[in-house]
Amino acid sequence: LCWHRMAARGSCLSMSRSLGPQEIEALIKVGKTVSTHLDLNTVLESIITVTTEVMKAEAASLILIDETTGELVFHIAQGEKAGALKTMRMKPGEGIVGWVVDNGKPETVNDVSNDPRFAARVDDTSGFTTKSILCVPLSTTKRKWGAIEVLNRLDGRGFDEHDVTLCETIAGQAAIAIENAWLHEHIVKHEKMAAIGQTVAGMAHCIKNVLNGIHGGAFMVDHCLDKNDVAGLNKGWEIVKRNNVFLKDLVLDMLTYAKEREPELMPCNVNELVESVGKLSAAESERRGVALDCRPADDFGEVMLDGRAIKRCLLNLIGNATDASEGRLDPRVVLETRKVNENTLCISVSDNGCGIAEEDMARLFQVFFSTKGSKGTGLGLAVTHKIVSEHGGRIHVESTIDEGTTFSIYLPTGQKEPRG
Amino acid sequence: MAGSKTVLIIDDEHDAVDITKTMLSQMQGLDTISANDGETGIAKAREARPDLIVLDVQMPGKGGFQVFNELRADETLKNIPVIMLTGVARKAGISFSAEDMKEFLGREPEAYIEKPVDASEFQKAVSKALGLG
DSSP states (O other): HHHHHHHHHHHHSSSOOOOOOOHHHHHHHHHHHHHOOOHHHHHHHHHHHHHHHHHHHHEEEEEEETTOOOOOEEEEETTTTTGGGGGGGTTTTTHHHHHHHHTTTTTEEEEEEEEOOOOOOHHHOOOOOOOOOEEEEOOOOOOEEEEEEEEETTSOOOOOOHHHHHHHHHHHHHHHHHHHHHHHHHHHHHHHHHHHHHHHHHHHHHHHHHHHHHHHHHHHHHHEEEEEETTHHHHHHHHHHHHHHHHHHHHHHHHHHHHHOOOOOOOEEEEHHHHHHHHHHHHHHHHTTOOEEEEEESSSOOOEOOOHHHHHHHHHHHHHHHHHHHSSSSOEEEEEEEEEEETTTEEEEOOSSSSHHHHHTTTSSSOOOOOGGGOOOOOHHHHHHHHHHHHTTTTEEETTTTTTEEEEEEOOOOOOOOOO | OOOOEEEEEOOHHHHHHHHHHHHHHHHTTTTEEESSHHHHHHHHHHOOOOOOEEEESOOOSSHHHHHHHHHHHOOTTSSSSSSESSOBGGGGGBOHHHHHHHHHHSOOOOOEEESSSSHHHHHHHHHHHTTOO
């Protein structure tokens, strides 16, 4: 496409003379740069270098329109004293470049001192002395992007029609590169927005389920108060409380998931931690008719861990295991610790539940992915994975449909706290 | 009890089943039965031929949409009115209106109630679906 466009330009615009070998080489170089480099700034720097060389000029710059203010910004400036221009901003319409951008037409001014449009303050800032300017617009069919400006031919003669055509051809390539980069950025932004939208929808769904529980529980309480139904009252109140806990867990998981954080490592007795998690889960397991076995291994002493975060992981895993095995024959969840080697320990949660379907395996740790209907937040495993990774550990999952699942958390034992 | 109507509740959440039962208990002459998953729900519908089905959309395994389609495809069950309950249709990232549902399923449930479920709104929908005064 690029070459077609270049050819079209060449044939439409009457060249005062045909392109020389150096000029053809320069155009080929520009075309190659645009097609092979992905980084826009590399492309534009290279285009301006080629332009300065092929136009036999003292300096050249690429000016872009600021999307929000409409100001003209020196994006690339090359040549002596170009450094001062990096922070320079021109008002919309200011200078010869402003005129070119506004009118969408190229312009050559071979004696700037006689042109009222010339913005002398740019030279005042840079200390450069501009004698002649060739400026061509940077635009695509979609929009105006800015302009390329070439200053002072080295041989002292002014810029001519041939130079304009050559520079326009180069500008056409630069504009395409800019537009592609802009489109790419917008697509990425759009995808990010879509991801945020999905996350919010997932959260909204979760919260609505909790609200339903609280709302419904409160309704039951009201109803049973009227009827003096103590059993029903208890049931309603339990529902409200359970949803309160669910909401608290949801918020904690959301915060853990959202924050980039370092684990707060403290000396921890892993077996004590596992036993405390077992005790915390015992009542809920019993209520749901699932046996919970806690099998701590021989003592590993104290290990540096973020105890609270690991507790959260284990509660999540036990919750999942309980959901998976509830209502099955002799449902059982086993919480185990074992020493893998001197540097690694393993905490595993196994169940004899329904197992994980193969197609769900890949999405297991994906945020807001859940197969548990309204019981799941789709955050538990995502958070567990994050916490374990933050510890430099890993999670291994083994599952057989209708037989059960084991989640094993491998953690580095790291530095042990000196005794004493 | 003569003239009483049977409502089948299909919801994976025991709490939600209890809440729905309580809401129905405030209305006269309704018997309730329940199922905790779609498969069992359809089997119970065939067995009991309820007068109304209250169906949760988000269930593990056979989801509410699938259950609804199967009910409508079954000659003996397709005329039983259905009230659907849901939070947000998460996969689509939006909440569905009854019109969207019609487009999505080809058939519309008798009512579509979003969580958190309001008792009086739910009871009105039940009365209407059952043709009660």
